[in-house]
Structures are given as structure tokens and as C-alpha cells.
Amino acid sequence: MTSRSEAQHRADQVAAFRHEVAALQAEGVALDAAQLEAVRRHHDALLTALTREHDVDATLAARQMSLGMRAASLLGAAALTAAIVSFVSRVWSSLPEAGQVALLTAAPLAGVLAMSIAARLEKTRYVASLFASVACAAFVMQTVMLGSLFNMRSSPHTVAAWSIFALAVAWPWRFWLPYAFAVGAAAVYVPAVLMWALGYHWAVVFERPDALILPAVLLLPLNQRAPADLVIAGRTTLLGLVLIPLLFVSSTSVSTLLPVAEGTARVLYQLIAVAVAIALIADGIRARHEDKVMLGSVFAGIFILIRFVDWWWDWMPKYLFFLILAALALGGLWVLRVMRRRVKDA
Amino acid sequence: MTRLPSIAAWVVPVLFTASILILSATNRSGAARAPMRLSSSEVSLYNSPTGRAPWLSLTWTHVIDAPSRGVRDLPRRGFAVLTLSSDSGVESRLTVVDTGDDADALAARYPDGRTHLIAAATIRGTRVVELEPSRIAIPAHLAAQLPPPAWRTSRAPSTALVVTVQYGSRQEPWLVDISHRATP
Numbered sequence: 001m002t003s004r005s006e007a008q009h010r011a012d013q014v015a016a017f018r019h020e021v022a023a024l025q026a027e028g029v030a031l032d033a034a035q036l037e038a039v040r041r042h043h044d045a046l047l048t049a050l051t052r053e054h055d056v057d058a059t060l061a062a063r064q065m066s067l068g069m070r071a072a073s074l075l076g077a078a079a080l081t082a083a084i085v086s087f088v089s090r091v092w093s094s095l096p097e098a099g100q101v102a103l104l105t106a107a108p109l110a111g112v113l114a115m116s117i118a119a120r121l122e123k124t125r126y127v128a129s130l131f132a133s134v135a136c137a138a139f140v141m142q143t144v145m146l147g148s149l150f151n152m153r154s155s156p157h158t159v160a161a162w163s164i165f166a167l168a169v170a171w172p173w174r175f176w177l178p179y180a181f182a183v184g185a186a187a188v189y190v191p192a193v194l195m196w197a198l199g200y201h202w203a204v205v206f207e208r209p210d211a212l213i214l215p216a217v218l219l220l221p222l223n224q225r226a227p228a229d230l231v232i233a234g235r236t237t238l239l240g241l242v243l244i245p246l247l248f249v250s251s252t253s254v255s256t257l258l259p260v261a262e263g264t265a266r267v268l269y270q271l272i273a274v275a276v277a278i279a280l281i282a283d284g285i286r287a288r289h290e291d292k293v294m295l296g297s298v299f300a301g302i303f304i305l306i307r308f309v310d311w312w313w314d315w316m317p318k319y320l321f322f323l324i325l326a327a328l329a330l331g332g333l334w335v336l337r338v339m340r341r342r343v344k345d346a
Numbered sequence: 347m348t349r350l351p352s353i354a355a356w357v358v359p360v361l362f363t364a365s366i367l368i369l370s371a372t373n374r375s376g377a378a379r380a381p382m383r384l385s386s387s388e389v390s391l392y393n394s395p396t397g398r399a400p401w402l403s404l405t406w407t408h409v410i411d412a413p414s415r416g417v418r419d420l421p422r423r424g425f426a427v428l429t430l431s432s433d434s435g436v437e438s439r440l441t442v443v444d445t446g447d448d449a450d451a452l453a454a455r456y457p458d459g460r461t462h463l464i465a466a467a468t469i470r471g472t473r474v475v476e477l478e479p480s481r482i483a484i485p486a487h488l489a490a491q492l493p494p495p496a497w498r499t500s501r502a503p504s505t506a507l508v509v510t511v512q513y514g515s516r517q518e519p520w521l522v523d524i525s526h527r528a529t530p
Contacts (some may be wrong), residue, residue: 089398093486105363112355139359146363148399150370151518153466154476161362168354197449200470201421208420255419 003228007054015059016042027159028119055123064126073126074177077133085141102150104142111135112169119173134177136166156192156202159185169217176233183223183234187241190215210256210269216241232291239280239292243299247274251306273303304328356500359437369516371461376515379459381522386507388430392494392495393484400489400520401481402509404428406440408473419471425449425517426467428475449517459513466517482511482519491524 017039050056057063058075073223082105095103115131143158166182167176189291192202205211216238223234249256250269258265266335277300305325312321371462384404393400406428427444440463450462456462466478484492491507510522 092399093489097485101363107361108359109356115376135355139362142359143362146366148401148479148481149483150366151479151482151520152366152369153518161358164354165358168352168358172351196423199422201423204420269354 002187002217003055004056005229007050008056009306011047011050011056013049018043036064055125057218069124069126073130074133076176080130080134081137084138088141088145097149101146104145108135108142108165116167125173125175128173129175129177132169132173132178135169136162136178136181139165154202156189156196159192163189168262170230171227172230174227176230179226179230180233180237183219184237184241187212187216187219187238190219190329208255208257210249210258212241212245220269235289236291236295239295242293246276247303247306251310263313270307272300275317363455367394370518373514373516373518374520378512378514379453379464380432381510381512382463383462384430384440384509384511385527386509388438389507390483391492391507393489400484400492402484403481404440404477404511405438406442406477407431407438407473408442421468421470423477423478424467424469425452426465426469427452428463428465429456429461445469445474462509464514464517465513465519477516482521482523484524488521488524491526 020037021031047058051058057066082156088103088191090109092100111131111134114308115128115135118131119125119128140162146152147154147158163182163185166178167184170177170179170182181229191205191214195204195211196202219237220238223231224239246269248254248264249272252285253262253266255262256265256269258268277296280292280296281300284290284294284296308321308325312324316324367511389402390405391400391402423443424447426442427446428440429443430439431510432439443462444452444456445467449466452464456464467474468476468478493507506527508523508525508527510524511519512522513519
């Protein structure tokens, strides 16, 4: 088993099997005791090995605690980052220039060192992941503040540096948050450097968000080659960089890169949004990627709601508007129920 | 299996700092233009009492329009030439008099840095919308010359300031001096 996610999936199968055996015995089904004992001993050894190598959650209680630890790790990273930024802002003016440069360079290195030590001492690696995220934030702070200190012109290559550093921090122990940041930064860097090379300000990719869509789509196959523990984080980030700009350009008057009138561009992107939502949900069902189905469904829901508000809100009585929404939701439930029955019968 | 952070995690921060220092040194030691003296009317100061680094930005007016590229108003990179006009009726005497894509060509056309300042700029349509960088850091040894810290930008302190700004070979600025000029 090469990844923690595969190991956790195997542990979940064992837990589900044990629950089912207990339920069958409670219902009076006769099961061979010798075989059950052999399976139990095998599963105990398997769980011991999986816990030792990958620190899996063997029980539901352990899984719930892990979720809590992940949330605490995320909050801790945010709080520690805010503390570091506040401290640096406070002491900044009292430091000589050499001290300022040294402090900014040392901050991400200290984060990497703390991450390395924590990863060796603590098997769950939640503290290490916290320091990994802080190291990434410290590096962003280093790049921004050094640029301000020396009055440098802004450059898209800074974003590439963010991506490389975050990837270097995320890779050894498969930390998903720095990896998601690395992938997002890479997806922004590609169109940014292209615009910069064409003579435009690189930040135009945020002013014309459709510039982010195609590079994110092109990076999706590359993300599939990442370690199994990181693929979902990268895929979610890239799909977010496709869907959020698509939602903006199809629903608001934000400018686009297309050389057509604003209204024409908006209609075109609405058609693309419909196609993307259907394709994403269908592909997610085919490939059994729950994250794709979830993202596609949420995107489709928000998109349809915005369309309905755009078409009907101003002139339709509000009670009728919400009644139609409820009827459509019930209709959608009925269609999905019919489709599920067909899948079960097939 | 013992894992180690990638070598890049240690090297990238150090490399980044080294590259910034090298670029900054190149900017200042290359073919730097002569410094320009500006009054407090041409700059906006920010000096927070909470210890954050003070900075200033240049304020300017337009005389000419940059040639339009007609490309859907996308902000493009270029260079702007600014000079101090003799018109005392305007808020800022610093005025955009030329724009272009080639800094060397502009430097050849306007060789005297004391009268003409060449800065990297963001141009939208026909107008210069921002100089790059938009802020110039005030070194600690010059910050002592500033008016008392204030929360908001100060355009016209009671004691007039003379700010000397210099642009280097990479069109990146630095502050040479800040001094006081007593108002009559």
C-alpha cells in the first residue's frame, strides 16, 4: 500500500466487515467460528501494520478525532501566520535594513526546520502540516516585503517561486494544503507570464478571470500523476479555478478576454457553464470521483439559482419564485430517483 | 522510511533574497539617472505610528495621452516620462510628458534625470494609471525627517519637505534624501 488514503480505505473495509458480521450474528445467521477467528486474527495484524505505517483511523471515534485535529491544525496555522505577520509589522521599523532582510529570509527557513523536527517526533504529522503551511505563508511574506523594501517592480515570476517552494514543502510528507497552494499558484503563473510576455500587466488575469480557465484545465492531467494523497487537493483547486471564474463571467458584467461584445461573451460562457457542469458530474460518476460530482452539483445549483434570479426576480411575485424553485428541486429528486432505480436494475 | 524536505525548500528562500539583492545592486550601480528634487506637493506620505514601514508615492497630472493600442482597455506595461511643470496653479507640478515601450530610447530623448524622471508605468487606454512600483520605501535613516506619524496620507505638512528621488538602470527608484524647507 503506497498511500495513506489507500491504507485508510482498507481499514474502513475491515471496520465495515466487522460491523456486518456483528449484525448478521445478532440476526441469528450461523457463521463458521473457526473461519471468523482466522479472519479476525488476520484483520488485527493488518490494522496493526496499517496503523504503524500510515497512522490510519481504525474506528469511527478515531476518524472523528482526526477530523477535529485537521480543523485544529488549519486554525493553528492561520493563527500562527497572523501572529508572525503582526510581530514582523511591529518590530519592522526598529530593525536595520540588514536585520530586516535576515528576518524575512529566516522566517520560511525556520518554518521548514520546525516542520522537519515535528514530522520526526509526531507520527500523526498534524503539527508538521501546521508548520508547513506557516512556512509557505512566511515565504509569501518574504517575497512581498523584500519587494517593497527594495522598491522592485512587480513580476509574475514571484508567483512561480511561491509554487516551487510550496511544492517542495508539500511533497515529502504529502501535505495537502501547501500542495493545493502550489497547484493554484502554478495555474495562475501560466496565464500571468503569458500576458506579461505580451506586454500587459500580469495581474490582468484577475481583471479578466476567464484567463485562468484554460491553464487550469490543461494542468488537470498533470495533477493526476501526483501522489494519491495529494491528487484530490490538486484537482479540487484546479476545478475551483475553472468553475469560479466561469460563474463570474457568465453571471456578472466583469470583462472577459473574448474579442466580442460583453453580452455575447456572457451568453457564450453561460452555454459553456452548462456543458461543463454536465460533463463534470457525468465524469465524476463514471470515474467514481466524489469530489467532482460534489463540485459539479454545487456549481450547477449556484449557476441555476443565479439564472433564475436574473430572469424572474424583478417581475415575478416572490412566493411564486420560491414555489417554482421548490417544484424544480422536487422534480430533480424524482429524476435522480428514477436514474438510481435504473442503475440498480442494470 | 526517513524523509527529508526537498532541497528546494531550503534553497528557494535564500536564492530569492540573493536575487533581490543582486537586482537592487544592479539597479543602483548601473547607468543611474541623476536624482530629481520634488516638493511635498508631488508626493503623498504614509507614516504610521504603529511601527509599520513608512512610504511615499508620487502624484502627477497628465498633459499628453499615450498612444492607444485599441486592445479592449487591457492594462499594459510601458514607461512614462515626467517633468516638473512651471504651472504653480496645479496641485502637483509633476506632469506626464511622454510614454513609450523602450526605456533606453526615452532616456536618450530625455538625458537629464534632474529635469525628467523615467519610471515604469501601467498604461490603460491612453492614460498612465500607475507608476511601478506605486510606493517608494523610506529608509529608516530618512524617516526621522518625516512629519509626526499620522494615520492618513499627508499631502501638505506644515513644514514643506524636499524629497530627492533617483531612478536606476532598471527604472526602480530609491530615496536619496528628505530635508525640510521652511514655509514663509
